[in-house]
Amino acid sequence: MQYDVVDAIISPKTHLNVLSRTEVNKLLDTSQGGLYTIFRNCSLAVLNSGSNLDDGKELLERYKSFDIRVLQEERGIKLELKNAPALAFVDGKMIKGINEHLFAVLRDVVYVSDEITGNPNFDLESKDGITNAVFHILRNGEIMRPNIEPNLIVCWGGHSISREEYDYTKEVGYQMGLRGLDICTGCGPGAMKGPMKGATIGHSKQRIRRGQYLGITEPGIIAAESPNPIVNSLVILPDIEKRLEAFVRTGHAITVFPGGVGTAEEILYILGILLHPNNSDIPFPLIFTGPESAEDYFNVIDRFIAGTLGEEARRLYTIIINDPVRVARKIKQGVDTVRDFRRVNDDAYYFNWMLTIDTAFQEPFLPNHDNMRNLQLDNLLDHHQLAANLRRVFSGIVAGNVKDEGIRAIEQHGLFEIKGDEKIMELVDELLASFVRQHRMKLPGREYVPCYKIVK
Numbered sequence: 050m051q052y053d054v055v056d057a058i059i060s061p062k063t064h065l066n067v068l069s070r071t072e073v074n075k076l077l078d079t080s081q082g083g084l085y086t087i088f089r090n091c092s093l094a095v096l097n098s099g100s101n102l103d104d105g106k107e108l109l110e111r112y113k114s115f116d117i118r119v120l121q122e123e124r125g126i127k128l129e130l131k132n133a134p135a136l137a138f139v140d141g142k143m144i145k146g147i148n149e150h151l152f153a154v155l156r157d158v159v160y161v162s163d164e165i166t167g168n169p170n171f172d173l174e175s176k177d178g179i180t181n182a183v184f185h186i187l188r189n190g191e192i193m194r195p196n197i198e199p200n201l202i203v204c205w206g207g208h209s210i211s212r213e214e215y216d217y218t219k220e221v222g223y224q225m226g227l228r229g230l231d232i233c234t235g236c237g238p239g240a241m242k243g244p245m246k247g248a249t250i251g252h253s254k255q256r257i258r259r260g261q262y263l264g265i266t267e268p269g270i271i272a273a274e275s276p277n278p279i280v281n282s283l284v285i286l287p288d289i290e291k292r293l294e295a296f297v298r299t300g301h302a303i304t305v306f307p308g309g310v311g312t313a314e315e316i317l318y319i320l321g322i323l324l325h326p327n328n329s330d331i332p333f334p335l336i337f338t339g340p341e342s343a344e345d346y347f348n349v350i351d352r353f354i355a356g357t358l359g360e361e362a363r364r365l366y367t368i369i370i371n372d373p374v375r376v377a378r379k380i381k382q383g384v385d386t387v388r389d390f391r392r393v394n395d396d397a398y399y400f401n402w403m404l405t406i407d408t409a410f411q412e413p414f415l416p417n418h419d420n421m422r423n424l425q426l427d428n429l430l431d432h433h434q435l436a437a438n439l440r441r442v443f444s445g446i447v448a449g450n451v452k453d454e455g456i457r458a459i460e461q462h463g464l465f466e467i468k469g470d471e472k473i474m475e476l477v478d479e480l481l482a483s484f485v486r487q488h489r490m491k492l493p494g495r496e497y498v499p500c501y502k503i504v505k
Contacts, residue, residue, distance in 0.1 A: 052111060053135035058120065059143050060127050061152040068119065068126050072159050076119045087268050088158045090453075091285060092117050094271040095150045096130075096137040098278060106456040108272045119155075128155075150276050150283050153190070157285040160189045165287070179411045183286065183294050184400055190284040192263055192299070193399040199388045201261065202380055203233045203300035205315045206240025207308025207489055208274055217340040217373070218243030218306050224377035226251020226260070230384070233300055235292075236264025236283060237274025240306040245279040263299070267292040270311075273451035288413045289444060293318045298401045301387045302334035302380050305366075307343045309489035310450065313480065314443035316350065318410060320358060321436030323365045327405035332390050334383025335366040338376045349483045356476045357439060358432045409437035416445035416455060418462050421501075426469025426477075442467055442477065449500025450490060459500045468504035478503045 068076075075084045093115050097108060116131040128151065137147045165171050165182050172178030187193060202225055206218060222232060222244030232248045234241035245262045252260040264280035267289050276283055286292040293315065296303075303319060305312065316337075323333060337347050347368050354362050369376050388398070396403045414420065424438045445465055448455030459465070467477065481501070484490055490497040 054112070054115070054132040055130070055135045055138050055141070057130045057133065057138070057141075057143060058127050059130065059148060059151070061125070062145060062148050068121065068159065070121070072163065073119050073121050073126075075162060076155075076159070084158055084162055088154065089115070089117050091154045091158065091268055091271055092151055093134075094275045095147060095154055096134045097272075098147055098150070098275045099136055100134070100275065106453045109453055128152075144278075146278050146280075150280070153283040154285060157186065157190065161186065161287050164189075176406065176408055176411060179291065179408075180294065180298070180402075180406065183291050183298060186286060186291070187284060187295055187299060187400070190282070192261075192282045192284055194261070195397070195399050197398070199301040199384050199391070199398050200229060201231045201233050201263065201300050202244075202384075203296050203303045204240065204244040204306065205235070205296075205303065205308065205312055206243075206306030207312050208237050208239040208241065209309060209489055210239045210307055211342065213340050213342055214307050215239060215243050217338075217343075217371075219247035220373040221304065221306075221338065221376050222247025223251045224373045225380065226257070227255060228377055228381045229255065229257060230377070230381065231261040231263070233261075233263040233265065233296065235270070235274055235311075236266050236276045236280050238277055240308060240312075241274065242277040242279060243306075244304070245277065249279060265292055265295050265299075269448070269452045269454070272453065289314075290411050290413050294406060294411065297322060297333075297404060297406075299399065301384045303336070304376065304380060305335070305337045307339045307346045307489070309484045310443045310446045310481070313350070313353075313484075314440050314447060316354075317436045317440040317443065320354065320362050320365060321410060321433045321440060322404065322406055324358065324362060324433040324436060325405050325407055331401075331403060332383065332386045333404075334380055334387070336369055336376055336379060337366055338369045338373075339371075341371045344370050346483070346487065349480055353476050353480045357473055358436055362432065362436075407433065407437065409434060410440070414441045414444055416441070416448040416465070417458060418465060421445045421465040421467060424467070424469070426467075426473050428470060428473075439473075439477075446481070446501055450497075455500070464499065465501040466504050467501055471505050474503050474505045 076088055078085055093112055114132040118129045120127040120129050137143055171182045218240045226248035232245045262279050263282045264276050265284050267286050286295050424441055426438055449459045449465055485497055
């Protein structure tokens, strides 16, 4: 099947507009150690914004002939695109928001390569070193607003949700926008787009002209979750673990909408962190919410958490069904508590330095067959450590579902095996089966083929 493509040469509207010769050479280097592949693939995902596609492997195969090159000229740089997706252009001109996102990709890919990777000032083997790297990447992305009181709400949820659930996320975002709250999501469609769309209306009514709609992503997932057009600040972290840390370090509260395995991964991440003894006194508002049709979804989630992480974990969140106003009010009250706590403890409003994040949540997890098979999943672990390993289970399934490398690994070696304590495996199986039954694994109309099997 043929897809419409466009050739173009574009200039930066914002972000990076000057590169050194060394940086340009890295971006043109197609060898395994070069930056070309990661830059090309992330750029293609940005150019594919608005497409009904959530398969990283299929996107790369659909536009095999796509090419992007950096042109270094006297007055700065330009990007030369060959066979780029035509939906990124209007009457031959690139959409401005996509232009911004494209140069944000360039900015972050170059910065991580030049300033983070291999730099002895960033010890990526230590907790503090990883947190320091996350801070510098976010600061370089100019997303921190040090002179504004806490108001950034992280919204998690699935890309494959029903129209009713999507409309609900918009209404919650609208109520948050009316209360002056900004939105941060994983930057893709579905529950990542809805809250931003609603907040733009709320902000407009309140004449808030500098509302922040922050999208945080990483190279492995961006092809399956291309940035939605409302995102006005885009940052690409090197891997999923640093992406998740960026969410909880910058956000002041979290709202979770219905989703699939990616949302389950995010839930386990935040619960595992909040279960750490060092974080017991740190306020972090956490609300699960959806329309009436999502009540069964959250009942299964709640049952899973109770059966694996216990009642202590259940006390860390509130479930609110079909009440956007109550969600927004409770989030706003929680954010006020966060502000007061940080003021008293002299912690920054724009970055949560006090939060302890165990290395089990920071170390990059490679979701290959051996690592998935060897995860310890039993009650001998402390609850926050069990949450870390369960998070890795769902991270692996996300990779097998939508990430290029994960899909290829499944095609080559067969299904991921997940094994552990029988009760825990039953709960994992029940949760995953509910996601499949409710069509939360893939976008509507796309058949889901499991990438895993439960070994009890």
